[in-house]
Amino acid sequence: MINPVSPLSIAVAQSHVFADVHANGRHVRALMQRAHNKGARLIHFTEGAxxxxxxxQINNWQRVDWAALDAELAETASFARKLKLWTVIGCNHRLPAPQEPHNSLYVISDHGVIVTRYDKRLCSNDGTSLWYTPGWxxxxxxxxxxxxxxALSTEVHYPELFAAYERLSxxxxxxxxxxxxxxxxxxxQAHAAINALWIGMSTxxxxSKGLPGGIIGPxxxxxxxxxxxxxSVVIATIDHTRPEYTKVRNHPRFKRAPEKFNRDRIEA
Structure with missing residues (x-):
């Protein structure tokens, strides 16, 4: 942990996902505004938002209008800068042919800069092929x-991924x-409690009738x-000083130096 100096308000968005990327962009930015109005410092969107x-929404990669998607991503980044709101958003990432795209989360800073990107590592197979190229x-x-x-989607089934994040503090x-x-x-909820993590789950x-999104405490x-x-947009405060987390603060993770692994990439 990096000794936070003050509580941090984060938002999880439960958004519609349309086949039209322009409709997605307008909807995403409306929810960003709502989160900003509620005082959030960061907003987190679902897979493919x-x-x-x-x-x-996509059945053939050849029919994707990548130029339109790039334009919506750029406009969303510009809006993040305007609101001074960190934005983490699900978005396919194009790769050179013949590779399939990555299933990704773009991390946009409050300056409107894409500072890093997470690519899903454990991709599903539909029995005939992978729809996505795995990350690493x-x-x-x-x-x-x-x-x-x-983390993305079915990676929730792999506790080792969350344990690795715990080791990275x-x-x-x-x-x-x-x-x-x-x-x-x-x-x-199990990963949060076992690893003393807050988890934002965006769907x-x-x-959402079967799996509404939300924010889980450690x-x-x-x-x-x-x-x-x-x-909708739901808000929670990340704060290690809250009295209900006394037990969490005694977790072994707060009493040891972070470990580093060759296959784990940390972005400043």
Whole structure:
């Protein structure tokens, strides 16, 4: 942990995901404004929030309008700068042919700069092919002294990924998942409690009847949770001084130096 000096307010967005990237961009920016109005320092969106997701909104990579997606990403970054709001958003990342894109989370700073990108490492196979090219490393970034990590979708099923973030002295893991299975929340709560992590879990409106998004504290309990079936923004405060986290502060992770691993990438 990096000795944060003050509490940090973060938002998790439960957004619609459309096939039209321009509609996604307008919707995303409206929720960014809502989070800013509520005092959030960072907002976290779901998997494919800007681009759409393969096998849901996208059935053929050849039909993707990448220029339109680039324009919406640039406009979203500009809006983040205007609001001074860190923005973490699900968006496909194009790779040179014949490679399939990455399933990614872009991290946009409050200056409107894409400071890093997380690419899903453990990609699903539909039985015939991979829709996405896997990434290769953990990715972290720091906001106001708190270290954040990222995960995507079915990676929630792999406890070793969250344990690796714990070893990197991560405070918050942002999990984006286009799924409706309640087990994702149960597993996220377990990862939070076992590793003393806050976890932001962002899901789309389209799957929220089974899996509404929310923010989980390092004791494994939800601090805030979105309403099922509604576009919304929920807010929680990250603060290690809160009395309910006395037990968490005694976790072994706060009593040892962070470990470094060759396959883990840390971004300043």
């Amino acid at each position: 800007l681009s759409g997701r393969a096998r849901n 490393a953990s990715t972290t970034f720091i906001v106001d002294g708190y270290r954040f990590g990222c 991560t405070d918050v893991v942002l999990l984006s998942a286009y799924h409706d299975e309640a087990i994702f929340a149960i597993e996220s 789309p409106v389209e799957t 004791d494994g309990n939800f601090l805030a949770r979105a309403r099922r079936g509604q576009a």
